[in-house]
Amino acid sequence: MSDWIHRIVAPPALVIAVGAVPCYAATYLTAEQAQKICFPEATEFIVADVKLTSTQMKAIEKDSGVRVRLHTQKVWRAKAGDRFLGWIIQDEVLGKHEFINWTLALNADGSVKQIEILDYRETYGYEIRNDKWRAQFCGKQHGARLKLDDDIRNISGATLSCRHITDGVKRLLSFHELMLKH
Amino acid sequence: MTAFALIPICGTADEQLFGFVRGAETLPKGRNDLYEFITLRTGKAEGSYYGLDFETEVEHGFTEKFQASLSLEQHYFNNQGVDGDRDALDDQSAYRFGGVAASAKYGLLSPFKDWAGLAVRLETGYLWNDEVDGLEQHEVFIAPEIDLQKNFLDDTIIWDLDLGVEFAWGKQPAEQYPREMALQAATGVSWRFAPNWFVGVEANVRAEYPMFDFNNFEHVVIYGGPSLHYSAKRWWATFTWAPQIWGSGVDEPHDGKTYAEETSQKFRLKFGFNF
Numbered sequence: 001m002s003d004w005i006h007r008i009v010a011p012p013a014l015v016i017a018v019g020a021v022p023c024y025a026a027t028y029l030t031a032e033q034a035q036k037i038c039f040p041e042a043t044e045f046i047v048a049d050v051k052l053t054s055t056q057m058k059a060i061e062k063d064s065g066v067r068v069r070l071h072t073q074k075v076w077r078a079k080a081g082d083r084f085l086g087w088i089i090q091d092e093v094l095g096k097h098e099f100i101n102w103t104l105a106l107n108a109d110g111s112v113k114q115i116e117i118l119d120y121r122e123t124y125g126y127e128i129r130n131d132k133w134r135a136q137f138c139g140k141q142h143g144a145r146l147k148l149d150d151d152i153r154n155i156s157g158a159t160l161s162c163r164h165i166t167d168g169v170k171r172l173l174s175f176h177e178l179m180l181k182h
Numbered sequence: 183m184t185a186f187a188l189i190p191i192c193g194t195a196d197e198q199l200f201g202f203v204r205g206a207e208t209l210p211k212g213r214n215d216l217y218e219f220i221t222l223r224t225g226k227a228e229g230s231y232y233g234l235d236f237e238t239e240v241e242h243g244f245t246e247k248f249q250a251s252l253s254l255e256q257h258y259f260n261n262q263g264v265d266g267d268r269d270a271l272d273d274q275s276a277y278r279f280g281g282v283a284a285s286a287k288y289g290l291l292s293p294f295k296d297w298a299g300l301a302v303r304l305e306t307g308y309l310w311n312d313e314v315d316g317l318e319q320h321e322v323f324i325a326p327e328i329d330l331q332k333n334f335l336d337d338t339i340i341w342d343l344d345l346g347v348e349f350a351w352g353k354q355p356a357e358q359y360p361r362e363m364a365l366q367a368a369t370g371v372s373w374r375f376a377p378n379w380f381v382g383v384e385a386n387v388r389a390e391y392p393m394f395d396f397n398n399f400e401h402v403v404i405y406g407g408p409s410l411h412y413s414a415k416r417w418w419a420t421f422t423w424a425p426q427i428w429g430s431g432v433d434e435p436h437d438g439k440t441y442a443e444e445t446s447q448k449f450r451l452k453f454g455f456n457f
Binding site for chain 2: 003004007008011012067069093094096097098099121148149154156157159160163164167
């Protein structure tokens with residue numbers, strides 16, 4: 001190999017050799033595990049998926065101000081015997097490169113009960129799994145402002161993920177208001 | 183060394199969707215990037231010309247809004263018969279050490295929270311050999327720049343615009359004049375068409391004025407073409423093909439091209455690693 005090739009390859013090879021330890025994307029929970037964490041007292045989760053028409057999608061977009069990408073929203077009704085506990089909605093939002101799968105649990109009155117991150121494939125931004133960050137959404141209802149650096153604290157270095165989850169909550173609260181409430 | 187070895191190298195932060203355009207994002211605090219840019223410049227008015235540039239850059243996020251980098255620049259030239267009215271280069275097949283550079287970038291607005299992302303960037307460096315054919319020089323340059331970034335449709339379409347100026351001293355004997363000013367701008371639009379993949383188009387323009395004098399025009403050139411970007415868990419890569427769209431140089435025929443310091447084609451392959 002020519003001497004000049006050694007000179008060119010050496011600097012990046014040195015840095016890679018020093019810093020290269022692999023990291024991996026993580027799946028934290030399955031949908032079923034998330035359901036049981038959100039509603040531990042539930043005895044059954046009844047499938048109640050909603051297929052959205054383009055008119056309904058536009059209505060949700062107009063109400064929430066957030067783009068609707070999924071034509072079918074996966075939904076479960078959580079029940080303990082005859083008692084209705086609330087809703088579980090499974091969703092995905094865009095990460096910087098891949099999708100972030102998550103679930104939103106709503107109380108029977110439509111307020112946010114809990115958020116669970118199912119998997120996270122991005123390098124930066126996994127801090128959205130932080131309990132305190134997710135707890136900010138608890139009790140939020142349809143019509144809440146839900147804006148970063150306003151009623152929702154941002155996590156530096158995870159801004160895109162924070163914003164997309166925040167927008168996702170806003171969109172699903174509109175989805176509940178328009179599609180599930182009545 | 184042990185502590186370094188435990189730092190994970192993975193994914194992307196200040197990743198670059200374009201070959202010749204920069205965005206307004208900055209590295210998170212405490213994170214590092216390693217970049218390798220490989221640029222092939224080829225095609226002169228006559229003969230065969232291949233100029234390969236290798237830029238190795240290490241970048242660190244000092245705060246959530248401020249990052250700085252150090253880089254090494256190296257060249258390999260292979261040119262035969264480039265000797266005509268527009269240029270007169272010696273035949274050679276040679277390695278040349280380009281020089282060193284440092285940059286600092288500060289994010290004023292975030293593309294994810296504000297109406298658009300905005301960053302100011304300053305680069306300075308010392309170059310021992312010029313990038314046209316590796317002639318000896320002792321160039322010091324300083325290049326302030328503004329980077330604007332606007333994201334659309336949930337951050338799946340990204341538009342970047344860079345505006346800057348470069349002041350360089352010590353370009354002799356590689357060039358005729360001891361100092362030179364260059365106005366430069368670059369823009370591009372990229373679309374995330376599938377998870378991990380972006381495709382885009384970009385263009386950049388550079389106009390050079392020796393002696394820092396706008397009445398002393400040397401040449402202007404516009405390059406433009408497609409870019410393809412892929413991001414994996416531990417690294418990202420961007421490939422750009424940028425042919426010369428239009429150019430004009432003093433003392434060159436007015437045929438819409440300039441070759442004295444430029445080429446008909448540029449190809450750039452970038453790799454980025456986070457650690």
